[in-house]
Amino acid sequence: MIYTKILGTGSYFPEKILTNKDLEKMVDTTDEWITTRTGIKERRISIDEPTSVLGMKAAEKAIEMAQIDKNEISGIIVATFTPDTVMPSTACVIQNLLGIQNNSFAFDLAAACTGFIYALSVADSMIKSGLVDNILVIGAERISPNVDWTDRNTCVLFGDGAGAVVLGKSEEPGFRSFHIHADGSANRLLTLDVLGSNFMANRKNMNIEENLLKMKGNEVFKIAVRAMAEATAKAVESSGLKYEEVDFFIPHQANLRIIDAAAKRINLTYDKVIVTLDKFGNTSSATIPTALDIAVRDGRIKRGANIVSAAFGGGLTWGSMLFTF
Structure with missing residues (x-):
């Protein structure tokens, strides 16, 4: 029986930190109000790194941990609702940034915050069916440009970042x-x-x-x-x-x-x-x-x-x- 396992993981966050104290100077809110209602103290904001770059940097770490050649990756699925552009897909851009030259498939999947689980379920099915051997799944978002920074109820919630996993075949149970x-x-x-x-x-x-x-x-x-x-x-x-x-x-x-x-x-x-x-x-x-x-x-x-x-x-x-x- 074919199982799907996580071979490697990676994550990346931009350097700029936006704290609750910083937000106190931007909108009518307080650190105490944000912390009590959400649990958030700070978040990362991308100044000039697009979603594709965030995803690429997380993917590099996952590929390194998985110890596979990048051209062994059969496809890329990027879960995002903040793509660089509507077309081309962020997945295609990341494929190019990583230098993958095997013509593997690449596409974006939009299911908002549930996107990573949706993407993993698709990748798991593809591997278990025998269609492919290894898939790079990325959850990447640059939400900050889409936030209304005058809306105190939403602007305190979101940050930018990306995480990635490399999935592969296994004889031992992985996704259950x-x-x-x-x-x-x-x-x-x-x-x-x-x-x-x-x-x-x-x-x-x-x-x-x-x-x-x-x-x-x-x-x-x-x-x-x-x-x-x-x-x-x-x-x-x-x-x-x-x-x-x-x-x-x-x-x-x-x-x-x-x-x-x-x-x-x-x-x-x-x-x-x-x-x-x-x-x-x-x-x-x-x-x-x-x-x-x-x-x-x-x-x-x-x-x-x-x-x-x-x-x-x-x-x-x-x-x-x-x-x-």
Whole structure:
């Protein structure tokens, strides 16, 4: 039987740090207000590095850890809702930046904050079917140019960054369960309308600043708490493992209260929850792969660890997975 395993991980964040104290000078907010409601203390902001460069730098680290030649990569999937351009895809740009010359496939996948789990589920299916041997999956976002920096409810939440994994065939169990979901009836709760074809068709009458990232926070929060908790439990229950066999929980890093609720749903103590939210904020599709890489490189996560992850994002989309590292 063919399994899919993670061969290597990588992450990258831009250098500029934007703290809550910095935001106090920009909008009507306080460090205490942001920390209490979200758990975020600071985030990284890309000044001149596009999404493709963020993704490329994370990918280089993942390829190095995987110890494979870059031309052995059969394809690239980039989860992002902030691509460099609508066309070409950010995945094609990254393929070129990495110098991969084997004509492997490359495409972007848009599922907002759940994008990395969506992308992994696609890559896992391709490898298990025998279609390809190795796939580079990247979650990369440059959200800051799309943020309304006068909106105190949203501008405090997001940061820029990228995480990557190299997947390959294995005779030992790797990914054990995936669950991906969407509810399009709630599509206007979390939006980014700028540069979509609707915006461009009416651009003479549209204002860019009025169509930047918008979120109805209270409504999204209520749905996210339930969906993340239920998805996390579902991933464990369908994996063939028991709750006590789960070693770590790597949740989407959006809000500390949502993370707490999901961890309690599967009876995990907080020392088993990987949290990077305080330092990097919400980097959407990049939160799970960056948190994984950080925990692998600092020695918390070792080979053989069983990890459950869950995410929730615009669409609305949500999903979960359980894998053995």
